[in-house]
Amino acid sequence: MNYLEVSEQLVKLLGGKENVISAAHCATRLRLVIDDESKIEKEQIENLEGVKGAFSSSGQFQIIFGTGTVNKVYEHFGPMVGASMSDESGSAPSHNDAARGKMNPLARFARSLSNIFVPIIPAIVAAGMLMGLLGLMNTYNWVDPEGGLFTLLDMFSSASFIILPILIGFSAAKEFGGNSYLGAVIGGIMTHPALLNPWGLSGAEPETLDFFGFGVEMLGYQGTVIPVLLTVYVMSKLEKMFRKIVPNVVDLLLTPFLTIISTGFFALLIIGPLGRILGNGITTALDVVYNTAGPLAGLIFGGLYSTIVLTGVHHSFHAIEAELLVNIGGNYLLPIWAMANVAQGGATLAVFFRTKNSKTKEIAFPAAFSAFLGITEPAIFGVNLKYRRPFIGAAIGGALGGAYVVFAQVMANGIGLTGIPLFAIANNPLHYGIGFLIALSAAFIATLALGWKEEK
Structure with a gap:
């Protein structure tokens, strides 16, 4: 070349x-x-x-x-x-x-969320894999759950979620144009030891602090997502405002001081509680849909996910998935997205076997393999969307696979991984594997049945 x-x-x-x-x-x-x-x-x-x-x-x-x-x-x-x-x-x-x-504004919003969460994904993936390992150890009695090894691994697996607001604060401040370290400090305030840590606790009642007649619930935000996102967004706006009005000679001293003290009060008095309500509301609504519609929800979400990818809005799902991990202890959306991605690979594989176009064949096989690893752009844009009907075949496979993983109640212990890598963080690798095969084979067969117009 x-x-x-x-x-x-x-x-x-x-x-x-x-x-x-x-x-x-x-x-x-x-x-x-x-x-x-x-x-x-x-x-x-x-x-x-x-x-x-x-x-x-x-x-x-x-x-x-x-x-x-x-x-x-x-x-x-x-x-x-x-x-x-x-x-x-x-x-x-x-x-x-x-x-x-x-x-457009919606795409910018989705991209901002993606930029915030993509750098954090390795930490959550590592925690998810550790949780999966702990689950196996506990289920099959590999080690004593009261022993030192299990205790230390349990600490390692929960650390990412306990300090999640600090990680998000750092990343979000960078995205919103604020000082990343001030963002981390805000995350630290929201997870301060003086606040009751709700992570892993049930039935514990937080104290209420009297603040000039206002009752402030001393409940921490360990593991939360939306409260710290909203708070750091406000922090970034306040920091920019203070930088405009504070004289340059004292900017280094006054701007961080004013930013932290004002945002801290906003966080614990207003934004944090509202953000907690909003986050709980989103996960509760999704949970109702998941438990009420069941496999039908998986059928719809799995069939439509690749179309959503074309709009770029899927980048915003990381925040919702992280909220699910914290509130219900598992991510049931990721296995559905995985079925849609695997189906794209299955449809591309069908194109590889039937096409007579040498260039298409050259592209299709590595694109299919890439989709099985969770990277679908080559399959979607290089093959399936180009011929249209394979894209429809992939939607059929994604729908059937999505319905199965919801029926089998497959969940993930993290975010970001789909395809073959998701086996490492799936709560039920066997049923995830069955869904994987259903999505792949259904997309393969549907694509061959639908056919497509071959380029000369």
Whole structure:
């Protein structure tokens, strides 16, 4: 592959370098903010050597090259359009700001939640896997539940959830434009030892503090999500306001002081209690739907999830999933999303076996395998959505798989992992595996039955 030649052709097909506002790349895709997307020759871009698909999402036009290849293309493409090589991670503020400017308000909101929670996912995944290991140890009596090993592992598994507000505070402040360490302090205030820790406790009654005639319930926010998100958002606004009015000579002293003291009062008197009510309300409503509709809810959510992915709104689900983990002790949404992702792989695999187009066949197999690992963009945008009917076949597989995992009450002990990796955090790996096979095979068969119009 001639990376220089491909880059030169790409610039022309994008409408010239002046049409590219900003460029970056992630592990598999070029991420471009385009001035006028009507100038893009999308079909010709998809036919370029090495291109596995192209689509527009989250305010960016994204071109799939695959791991390794995208880096080499960007080495030539970046300088051609004036992009800085420091943007390689795809996280440079200038690029993200440009991308946000192209999004609608709902997409911006979803992207902000994604930016807050994605960095935290490894900590929650680790905790979830430890919880799964503890569950196996307890069920099969591998170790003494009163022994030192079990006690220490129990500490390790619960730590992420106990300090979750601090992790969210740090990440959210960064996203909202505030000082990350002040955000962490706010999370610390909301999990202070003086407040009753509700994590793992039941029946304990918190004390009520008299604050100038107001009764302040001394209940902590360990493991909560929405209260700290709302509080840190307010903190960021207050910090920006104080920076405008505080003289520069005392800014370092007064701004943090005023920000923390004002936000602290807001957190414990107003925002925290309201956020707790809101978070409990969301999880209660979902729980009612889950327990009332049962497999029907899994059928609908599993069938529609991939369509929701196209809008970008799925990025906001991390916050809801984290709230579920804390309030009910498990995440029943993630296995449903996993069925939709696995089904995309099953549909792509059907395309691989039937297609006579060599380029499609070259893309389809690695895209299917990627979907089985939880990364669906190559499958959705490189194959299934391109031919449309395979996307419908995947929706059928996702619906049937979603109905089964809800029927079998499969839950996850974390967020972020789907496909094969979710086996590590599933509460019932056997039934999750059955759902996995149902979603894969149903999507495979449905795609072959529906057929699609093959390109010449």
